[in-house]
Amino acid sequence: MAPPHRARHRRVPAPRRRRDPPAGHRQPPRRRPRPAAPRQPHLVLALRRDPARPARRRRRRPRTPRRPPRPRPPRPARRSLADRPRQRRRTRRGPAAAVHPRVAATPMALLRTEYLLRGVPAVPDEVLVEIVEEVLLPLVRGRGAPAEGPGGKPVAGGCGPRACSTVVDEDTVRYAPADTGRGALERGRGAGYVWALREREAGREAVLDCLRRDTRYDRQSDARHDYLAQLVGALALPLDPLRQLLDSEDQHAHERGDQILAALALTGSVEAREALRQYVRHGRWWQGVLDTLAERCPAPWWDDLAEVALRRLDGAEPEYPSGEPWLRWRELLPEPPRPRPVRRDRPAASDTARLLAVLADGGSHPGERSAAVAALARRPPVPELLPLVPELYTTTPAELGERGLPWLGRAVERLGVAALADARGWALSSRPWLSGLGLSVLARHGEEDDLPLLLAELEREWADRVWCGPDWLADGLARFGPAAAGAAPALHRFWAQTPHSYERPAYLRALTAIRPGGAGAELTESLWDCEYRARLFAVEHAPDGPELRSRLAELRDSPVEPEDVRAAAARRLGGGNG
Incomplete structure (x- = not known):
């Protein structure tokens, strides 16, 4: 009820008057409302309910106190790498080891997934095939990935400057001085081998110590x-x-x-x-x-x-069924595995102009830029790439710093001498990856005027004790012959003191080219070197001496030596150094 002081002013609406229809108008009949459909019960309840019995109201159970949650058992600790199933790593001796096609096909799917996660919608199969064949399959076979050298140049054999993936911790592995017999033995030099045979007591102790602890600098390649x-x-x-x-x-x-x-x-x-x-x-x-x-x-x-x-x-499939001894025993296996062919669909190549446009566009996705560089690396030389090189870098992940895009070194390498003028400017850059790319071009195609830059880089790497990578620089200096005589002292220091024995053959080749006839001591010692490439080079170039023929006979008859070393020793014994 409204308050008294408001009830007086309240307007009451007048009743509405009903108007009569005009003459001759026929009013339509009223429509009766349709009866409501009976409500259908829930399907599950309708199936459970007996229509003969009336539905009863369910009683509600009293709420019981909630039980405390059961304590979960502790999560088992993650297994270390040593506890996991072993992934066999094959050594590189003779022909490349066979790889099961299932292993060969797997990296393709992994690469596609990786590129999709990075936002690249499609990557040409020709790029993926090259990455699989030259990067991933060598890892499966145990030869090491061709790590990128200066400016992203792939280096054969699994080693590049500051790129060794299995390098030991120099704080835990200590090397004796290189000018001692024990230090030479730890580095795998021929002088250490001869010293251990001459000083047998000290040699036995040093060899047992090398058996107990691994003195290789890089387990993958040394x-x-x-x-x-x-x-x-x-x-x-x-x-x-x-x-x-x-x-x-x-x-x-x-x-x-x-x-x-x-x-x-x-x-x-x-x-x-x-x-x-x-x-x-x-x-x-x-x-x-x-x-x-x-x-x-x-x-x-x-x-x-x-x-x-x-x-x-016990009925399982061998780890490597396509290699020995399983090829010899394939008839004995319950179900001989059938190798599946690797599908290599190569779509039509993208237009070179389109790839260059992707690289020139600073707003393009990093994954697209990487795929474009990889595609150009497989094509004939593209000189239009040179002005874009300084901007073809990545900073992901940030902890690795700024570095060139993958396969950029390969794409620049295809240009050869055409990249020389630009490389001289890159070599003076303060950006390490660009400077390294320029120096790698100078090492392969440079002229004598470029020697000061290469010598300065070699001295810098010696001052920083960069053991992993100067071999590409040594191969470049060997091109100049005696004109690069100023590099001989640094090359000899690298040859004598590096713990990374894989790179020692490059220093030996450079010393022989720079000092013709002056590397006799290094060549003779290398007849006992741990690296077979050093032994092979020494067999072919060591000067004649009292120890040469006896050592050549040992190498020729050794069942441990690779076939090419034994053949070279037999040739040298049979026909001189011709």
């Missing part, structure tokens, strides 16, 4: 297995340390023991051969040891292990 195996045999050392390495839970230690024992078996050690055969019967990583036996040793040494291997497989 060679020590055959070097140490021959010293173990020559010094008559016990094989107990090698058995401990073979049974180790550390994968790298196990592989060292595996390879050294295989080399010892080749030299005639029955004890080493039986240690490997016994490990195949009972060891954890038995398939890797069986692969080593099949790869390096004659078939009668391992062919009788087929029954043991099949029993241990």
Whole structure:
């Protein structure tokens, strides 16, 4: 009810008057409302309800107190790399090891996924195939990825400047001075080999220490297995340390023991051969040891292990069914694996002008720019790329700093001498990746006027003790011959002191080219070097001397040496140094 003081002023609406219809108008009949449809019950309730019984109202249960949550069991700790199933890494001896097509096909899918995650909608298959063949498959085969050298130039063999992925920690691995016998032995030099045979007591202790701790600077590319195996045999050392390495839970230690024992078996050690055969019967990583036996040793040494291997497989597929010994035993496998061909669909190549437009557009996606550079790296030289090079860099991830796009070095390398004028300007840049790219072009195609820049870079790398990478610079200086004589002292220091033995053959070649006839001492010592490329070069170029012919005979008859070293030694013994 409204308040009294407002009720007086309230307007009351007058009743509405009903108007009569005009004459002759026929009013339509009223429509009756349709009866409402009966409400359908829930399907599940309708199925459960008996129509003969009336529906009852469900009683509500009293709420019970909530139970406390059960404590979850602790999450198991993540397994370390040593506890995970071993991924066998093959050594590079002779022809490349066979890879199962399933392994060969997998990186393609991984690369597509990676590019999609980075926002690149499509990458040409020709680019993916090159990345798989030259980067990923060498990793699977154990040869190491062709790391990028200066300016992104891929370096064969798995090593580039500051690019070794398996470099040891120099704070934990200490090297003796390089001018001592022990220091030369730790670096794998020929002087260390000769010293260990001459000073047998000290040599035995030093060799055992090298067996206990890995003195390789880069486990992926540095060679020590055959070097140490021959010293173990020559010094008559016990094989107990090698058995401990073979049974180790550390994968790298196990592989060292595996390879050294295989080399010892080749030299005639029955004890080493039986240690490997016994490990195949009972060891954890038995398939890797069986692969080593099949790869390096004659078939009668391992062919009788087929029954043991099949029993241990227990119906599973071998890790590498397309390599030995499984090719020899393929009829014994329950279901011989059928290799699937790798599909390589190569769509029509993009227009070069379109790729250059993507690179010139500063707002294009980094993934698109990388794909464009990779596509240009597979094509004939594109001189229009040169003005764009200083802006073709990436800063992702940020902790790696600014660096050139992948495959940029390969694309510039195809230009050859045409890139020389621009490279001289890049070499003076304060940006490390651009300076390295320019220096790499000067090292391959430069003239004598460019020598001061190359010599300054070599001295800078020596001052910084850059062990991983100066080999490309040494190969470039070797082109100039005696005109680069000013580089000889630094090259000799690198040759004598580097712990990265993989690069020592490059320094040896450069010293021989720069000082014709003056590198006799280095060549003679390299006949015992741990790197077979150094031994091969020394066999072909070492000066005649009292030790040469006896050492050549040893290399020719050694079952451990690669075929090319034995053939070169036989040629040198048969027809001189011709």
